[in-house]
Amino acid sequence: MTAPVLAPTLAEPPDGVLRRLSDNLYLHPSLLLGLLLVPPLLWLGIVYVGSLLALLIQSFYSVDEFSGMVRREFTLATYGELLRPANLDIIVRSVLMAAAVTAAATVIAFPIAYYAARYATGAMKAFYYVAVMMPLWSSYLVKIYAWKLILAKEGIITWLATRTGLGPVLDFVLAIPVIGGPSLSISFLGMFVVFVYVWLPYMILPVQAALERVPRSMIDASADLGAAPAPTFRHIVLPLAMPGIAAGSIFTFSLTLGDYIIPQIIGNSSFFIGQAVYAQQGTAGNIPLAAAFTVVPIIIMGAYLWAAKRLGAFDAL
Amino acid sequence: MPVAVRFTDVHRHFGTVRAVDGVTLDIAEGEFFAMLGPSGSGKTTCLRLIGGFEQPDRGGIEIFGRHAEGLPPYRRNVNTVFQDYALFPHMTVGENVAYGLMIRKQPRPMREARASEALALVKLSGFESRYPRQLSGGQRQRVALARALVNEPRVLLLDEPLGALDLKLREEMQEELKSLQRKLGITFVFVTHDQGEALAMADRLAIFHAGRVVQIGAPAEVYERPRTRFVADFVGSANVLPPEFAAQTGAAAGWTSLRPEKIRATVPEQDFRNDETSLIGTIANVHYQGALTRITVAGEGLTLRAAVPSDGRTFAIGERIRLSWPASAMQPMDDDP
Numbered sequence: 001m002t003a004p005v006l007a008p009t010l011a012e013p014p015d016g017v018l019r020r021l022s023d024n025l026y027l028h029p030s031l032l033l034g035l036l037l038v039p040p041l042l043w044l045g046i047v048y049v050g051s052l053l054a055l056l057i058q059s060f061y062s063v064d065e066f067s068g069m070v071r072r073e074f075t076l077a078t079y080g081e082l083l084r085p086a087n088l089d090i091i092v093r094s095v096l097m098a099a100a101v102t103a104a105a106t107v108i109a110f111p112i113a114y115y116a117a118r119y120a121t122g123a124m125k126a127f128y129y130v131a132v133m134m135p136l137w138s139s140y141l142v143k144i145y146a147w148k149l150i151l152a153k154e155g156i157i158t159w160l161a162t163r164t165g166l167g168p169v170l171d172f173v174l175a176i177p178v179i180g181g182p183s184l185s186i187s188f189l190g191m192f193v194v195f196v197y198v199w200l201p202y203m204i205l206p207v208q209a210a211l212e213r214v215p216r217s218m219i220d221a222s223a224d225l226g227a228a229p230a231p232t233f234r235h236i237v238l239p240l241a242m243p244g245i246a247a248g249s250i251f252t253f254s255l256t257l258g259d260y261i262i263p264q265i266i267g268n269s270s271f272f273i274g275q276a277v278y279a280q281q282g283t284a285g286n287i288p289l290a291a292a293f294t295v296v297p298i299i300i301m302g303a304y305l306w307a308a309k310r311l312g313a314f315d316a317l
Numbered sequence: 318m319p320v321a322v323r324f325t326d327v328h329r330h331f332g333t334v335r336a337v338d339g340v341t342l343d344i345a346e347g348e349f350f351a352m353l354g355p356s357g358s359g360k361t362t363c364l365r366l367i368g369g370f371e372q373p374d375r376g377g378i379e380i381f382g383r384h385a386e387g388l389p390p391y392r393r394n395v396n397t398v399f400q401d402y403a404l405f406p407h408m409t410v411g412e413n414v415a416y417g418l419m420i421r422k423q424p425r426p427m428r429e430a431r432a433s434e435a436l437a438l439v440k441l442s443g444f445e446s447r448y449p450r451q452l453s454g455g456q457r458q459r460v461a462l463a464r465a466l467v468n469e470p471r472v473l474l475l476d477e478p479l480g481a482l483d484l485k486l487r488e489e490m491q492e493e494l495k496s497l498q499r500k501l502g503i504t505f506v507f508v509t510h511d512q513g514e515a516l517a518m519a520d521r522l523a524i525f526h527a528g529r530v531v532q533i534g535a536p537a538e539v540y541e542r543p544r545t546r547f548v549a550d551f552v553g554s555a556n557v558l559p560p561e562f563a564a565q566t567g568a569a570a571g572w573t574s575l576r577p578e579k580i581r582a583t584v585p586e587q588d589f590r591n592d593e594t595s596l597i598g599t600i601a602n603v604h605y606q607g608a609l610t611r612i613t614v615a616g617e618g619l620t621l622r623a624a625v626p627s628d629g630r631t632f633a634i635g636e637r638i639r640l641s642w643p644a645s646a647m648q649p650m651d652d653d654p
Binding site for chain 2: 217226231
């Protein structure tokens with residue numbers, strides 16, 4: 001009486017090899033997972049962890065002082081060398097710089113990230129992303145040389161300072177021992193400014209991502225329960241942003257610790273860890289000491305993460 | 318009875334959207350007041366105006382006789398249970414509940430004692446050291462309730478608090494909220510889009526439509542005598558009969574509403590009583606709901622919904638049927654839409 005409303009009009013495609021393969025992958029998800037995971041695991045396992053292990057092993061060798069050859073015997077002598085005042089200076093200097101850069105980047109990034117997460121919408125949000133990311137698109141070296149010119153004695157900052165009558169202020173700042181110097185481009189202060197500039201996006205983005213996940217109602221709830229904006233910030237916003245700050249500070253801290261270009265171009269000739277590694281493995285040919293130097297940031301980062309976890313930085317995850 | 322919350326011609330506009338467009342209402346102390354309306358009708362904005370999360374563009378808001386315009390949320394003796402509960406994920410249940418006391422710098426032992434009391438009130442004793450993520454939806458809702466109540470608010474605001482719960486739990490919580498409100502005697506202001514929930518729980522309710530309050534009254538009053546076509550349809554989906562129909566039957570003038578459950582369904586041949594209005598139509602749809610069967614009947618230029626007790630009778634689509642109802646069941650309404 002009634003014809004079927006939906007006639008089977010879709011013909012079954014032929015049973016090809018590819019089709020059988022996709023059927024198999026669909027029915028055996030573990031097979032698919034294996035296919036997807038094995039190449040990256042091989043890469044990570046052999047190339048990455050392998051080279052890291054090789055590095056670690058190298059750091060337990062030492063260099064024969066007469067022949068300059070690497071002696072392949074287990075020793076802690078190379079690590080002992082790290083503790084020599086000159087090398088210890090390098091480590092302390094690098095860590096202090098990394099800590100200062102991280103602190104400054106956090107303070108500068110937070111309001112920007114907060115604005116982006118809470119207030120920016122539509123075109124403003126797009127503009128924000130472009131503004132934050134754009135510095136990452138241009139060449140690292142170009143940016144640093146640009147900063148060298150900005151910070152130089154003949155550069156725009158000195159020019160602006162003299163034009164606005166702030167020359168004495170600049171001179172005063174440059175006269176401060178340790179962080180000052182003959183000009184901003186040859187001082188720790190200048191180096192600090194450039195470090196903060198180049199690593200800032202790496203702090204802004206994770207902090208913004210963390211703040212993005214704090215719903216408006218949570219801030220409303222805090223106010224509803226009697227908290228003025230300052231206590232709300234301390235008890236709710238900051239703890240919830242902590243995982244983002246921790247993630248961002250891993251970037252800023254470790255990138256500063258490992259960098260060897262900025263200290264070479266901006267700043268006086270005092271060494272940083274990155275430069276020490278570069279010099280030891282290159283001109284000095286002391287691979288074990290270079291390896292020992294690279295282990296330092298790894299240990300510092302490990303300790304840093306452990307402390308952050310103990311302080312509850314990841315509780316909100 | 319003293320007035321807990323008073324709105325006087327309150328306006329709140331967002332750009333060109335008139336979210337709240339001249340609302341005037343009084344909420345009495347100790348009453349369970351529901352604000353009912355479809356989404357975008359302005360009910361949530363009104364709740365946020367009481368909480369202090371929004372400020373009126375125009376008009377006055379008084380909370381217990383005190384002008385509240387310009388007062389931030391943290392300076393009002395009002396607490397809110399948020400739709401998504403808004404529990405702080407980095408704090409334990411105990412810390413969440415004690416948050417308001419901690420902010421007010423109460424000593425720790427007192428904080429903990431009061432938090433435990435509040436948790437006992439919502440039947441969550443012993444949950445102090447858990448984290449919100451370890452709780453079920455219903456438990457989170459109770460924590461949100463305890464966190465608000467521990468501050469002893471004079472008005473408790475509830476923003477669709479049962480929306481995320483499943484049916485059984487929702488019914489349980491309805492009863493519990495109601496008995497909690499009776500026990501504490503606090504004014505509850507409850508926002509919902511679920512008319513069944515509002516009718517079941519509220520002492521009085523306000524129906525919102527397009528930023529305005531279209532009717533305020535006790536549930537039975539609003540249900541039995543909807544003032545406008547919108548209320549008739551939104552609360553219990555009554556039939557709305559055009560003025561011509563009322564005129565033809567001589568029952569009333571103007572628009573009238575007719576509750577589906579006031580309609581009898583019989584075979585066309587059967588006579589109807591003298592005091593009844595009747596029409597014969599064809600069944601367009603049948604919706605079996607257990608205790609009731611809802612049928613949609615088209616006839617004489619009208620489409621009527623009737624809800625008849627399921628008594629073993631079966632209805633078939635296309636069947637001719639007589640619908641009849643007492644003339645008194647047709648409730649006259651205002652001409653407003």
